[in-house]
Amino acid sequence: MGKTWNNKAWFMVLPAFIVVALSxxxxxxTVVNYSVQDTFGNNEFFWAGTDWFKEVLASERxxxxxxxxxxxxxxxxxxxxxxxVFIALNMPRKGWTVSLCLVVxxxxxxxxxxxxxxxxxxxxxxxxxxxxxxxxxxxIPFRYVGNPRDAWITVVAMDVWHWTSLVxxxxxxGLVSIPDAYYQAARIxxxxxxxxxxxxxxxxxxxxxxxxxxxxxxxxFMIYTEPFVATGGGPGTSTTFLSVDLVKIAVGQFDLGxxxxxxxxxxxxxxxxxxxxxxxxxxxxxxx
Amino acid sequence: xSTPLSPTKKEKRWPSLVVMTLYLLFMxxxxxxxxxxxxxxxxxxxxxxxxxxxxxxLKNYRYILTDYSWYVGYINSSIYVVLNMVISLLLALxxxxxxxxxxxxxxxxxxxxxLTNRMSPGAVYVLPFFQLYSAVGLFDTHWAxxxxxxxxxxxxxxxxxxxxxxxxxxEIDETAYIDGYSFPRFFITVFIPLIxxxxxxxxxxxxxxxxxxxxxxxxxxxxxAKPIAAAMTRTVSATGMDxxxxxxxxxxxxxxxxxxxxxxxxxxxxxFALGRV
Numbered sequence: 001m002g003k004t005w006n007n008k009a010w011f012m013v014l015p016a017f018i019v020v021a022l023s024x025x026x027x028x029x030t031v032v033n034y035s036v037q038d039t040f041g042n043n044e045f046f047w048a049g050t051d052w053f054k055e056v057l058a059s060e061r062x063x064x065x066x067x068x069x070x071x072x073x074x075x076x077x078x079x080x081x082x083x084x085v086f087i088a089l090n091m092p093r094k095g096w097t098v099s100l101c102l103v104v105x106x107x108x109x110x111x112x113x114x115x116x117x118x119x120x121x122x123x124x125x126x127x128x129x130x131x132x133x134x135x136x137x138x139x140i141p142f143r144y145v146g147n148p149r150d151a152w153i154t155v156v157a158m159d160v161w162h163w164t165s166l167v168x169x170x171x172x173x174g175l176v177s178i179p180d181a182y183y184q185a186a187r188i189x190x191x192x193x194x195x196x197x198x199x200x201x202x203x204x205x206x207x208x209x210x211x212x213x214x215x216x217x218x219x220x221f222m223i224y225t226e227p228f229v230a231t232g233g234g235p236g237t238s239t240t241f242l243s244v245d246l247v248k249i250a251v252g253q254f255d256l257g258x259x260x261x262x263x264x265x266x267x268x269x270x271x272x273x274x275x276x277x278x279x280x281x282x283x284x285x286x287x288x
Numbered sequence: 289x290s291t292p293l294s295p296t297k298k299e300k301r302w303p304s305l306v307v308m309t310l311y312l313l314f315m316x317x318x319x320x321x322x323x324x325x326x327x328x329x330x331x332x333x334x335x336x337x338x339x340x341x342x343x344x345x346l347k348n349y350r351y352i353l354t355d356y357s358w359y360v361g362y363i364n365s366s367i368y369v370v371l372n373m374v375i376s377l378l379l380a381l382x383x384x385x386x387x388x389x390x391x392x393x394x395x396x397x398x399x400x401x402x403l404t405n406r407m408s409p410g411a412v413y414v415l416p417f418f419q420l421y422s423a424v425g426l427f428d429t430h431w432a433x434x435x436x437x438x439x440x441x442x443x444x445x446x447x448x449x450x451x452x453x454x455x456x457x458x459e460i461d462e463t464a465y466i467d468g469y470s471f472p473r474f475f476i477t478v479f480i481p482l483i484x485x486x487x488x489x490x491x492x493x494x495x496x497x498x499x500x501x502x503x504x505x506x507x508x509x510x511x512x513a514k515p516i517a518a519a520m521t522r523t524v525s526a527t528g529m530d531x532x533x534x535x536x537x538x539x540x541x542x543x544x545x546x547x548x549x550x551x552x553x554x555x556x557x558x559x560f561a562l563g564r565v
Contacts, residue, residue: 009390012382013398016442019379023439024405027416087311090304097308099553103546104312106553107319110545112517114502115538119318122325122538128333128531130321161318222409225502243411247503250415263412274407278400 028267034260052261062262064237065245066269072241073220076159080216083160084167085205089197091172105165117229120158124230144231148238151231155239158226163216170212174205214277221270242266319542325535333531348536358537361516364430365499366544368513371434372441373494377487379438380445385475387446388453389461402443410503413439418507432508433515437498444497445490452486485555492552499544516541 035052037045056062087105092098108116124132124144135142144154178200186196224243227233233240233248240248246266250259325333327344336342352358386392387399417436418427426432460482464474480487506518520537 003389003391005392006390007392009386009392009395012386013392016379016383016402016446017398019375019435019438020402020405020442023413023417023436024408027413027420030416030419031412087307090307090311092304092308101308101312102553103549104315106549107542107545108315110496110499110542110549112500112502112541114517114520115541118520118534118538119322122531122535123318123321128325128337130317130339133337161314165315218407222407222411224409224411243409243503246409246411247414250411251507256415259415267408267412270407270409271404274404275400278403 031260031263034256035264038257052257053265056258056261056265061237061245062265065240065242068239069221069223069241072155072159072223073217075156076163076220077213077216079156079160080164080167081209081213084164084212085171085209087164087168088171088175088205089201091168091175093176102169105168107165108162109166111162113225114229116158116162117226120154120161120226120230124154146235148235151235151239154230155227158230159220159223162226163219167209167212167216170208171205174208175201178204210281214281217277218270218274221273322535322542323539325531326539328532328535330530330532348532349540351533352536352540358516358519358533361514361519362540364509364513365505365515365517368430368433368437368505368515369495369498371430372437372498373491375434376438376441376445376494377491379442380449380490381480381487383442384446384449384453385479387450389458399446402446406440406443406447408439410501414503414507417504421508427508428510428512430513433505433513434498436504436508437501441494441497444493448490448493449483449486452483452489456482488552488555492548495548496545 036049037047038051091101111119121129123129124142126132126136126142132142141147142150142153144150182200183196186200191199222243223241224247227239227241228244228247231239233244237245242262246259246262249255249262324339324341326348327346328341329343329345329347332338332342387395413436421427421432421436426435456479460478461474464478469478502515502517505515506521509515509518516537520534
């Protein structure tokens, strides 16, 4: 569909542009401001140049948190995308069970993120938690507060519980849009279950799966609330992700310089990745 | 022609049934436990372990719903979520129309810039938001949170609405103009009814992301506009954790979501595809 060239359309975008810019650009300027200055209190600031950036980029703490962020995103994507597709393939298509599945699956998506953390805290504690108590009774030591591996299992399980349904619902939306005629044709050709998936279902899901991938990657890369509530970033720094660390430095220690420099680096990484995904996605839209 | 998700007729249905039952159990069990704990007494929670509550009590709920500092959190959250939803939609509707119908200077760049705001981590904005809203005297008001949440909800709403609007043929616009409709009249009486499901979906997502967000909402409020999510961080008392109250407060945050899901259940599937299937 050809769009007409009309610069007056800017007037329709302008209100949204102004509000979002107020929320995005002015605070960003503050961050840039802090990232190049130092202060000894009393609102006196000194030019610090790129010192904070050098400090952040040289600190193991930053690279550790960044590495954990990537590891976390990769793990949950590897679990949630295939699992979500698998669930979508197994979902019923007709009858009251569809509504039941949709409603139950959408539930976790609408729970405030700190409540998600609380729920997992309540279920994993060995004294009062259903799962924690059960595991403990089996004699398996599961200590999400003391053992880094168990803390990771907790954080990953929490994310899988919280977000797999989003992937499944997106994939399901792609599946229901496939006309029956496609399946009938496949049956006449004697196509196997796998080739139906590979040549009919997967291509139809491609666009929604890209959205799912993009949303899941971005949201997992800025995860804060759930690990903050459930593990508090510990034990040690084993589940301290960039967001958790950043809030700790900025609000906890009030180290504005390093926090600001870290914000900018964090933001640039996100911007770069967004740009890559966006380019891939729009190219895909044009080909579709 | 019955064609379930299994495309070949011979295939048995029971594996799907098992898979879905297990998955739904996985979804439900944590929520079930939250509700069970919320109807237990604290002494029962700490001293005896049982899958079913022995002496169900509504004590915890009564405590939350009669204590002002607790229940005001639900009111505060509801106010800023609704404010944010209305603001986001009012701003996003014309913008999405522009993106779906016209090409203009820098359109692709602006669209991408909007999306980057959806993707930027809240942690980056915590401190600057605090300073910005304190400076303009909006700190600890519902407006502050409602505006701050626009940062990610306006881009999302534009993205969703643009998808739905692009599905409406452009000929409809042209026919309306030929029939002598002015733009505002066309937009309100013809176009908006055509994309009402899209508006519903966008509203659902704005509600969802504003309702579940804690970090920014907590930073921008202290007492007057404190959201329920932040109120939940203060259940440690002299006698230890008040697990029952915590569970009851958590269980109550599920209700708005459950109500919203019930209303949109028939549109969820299409809605989650953001109008792009």
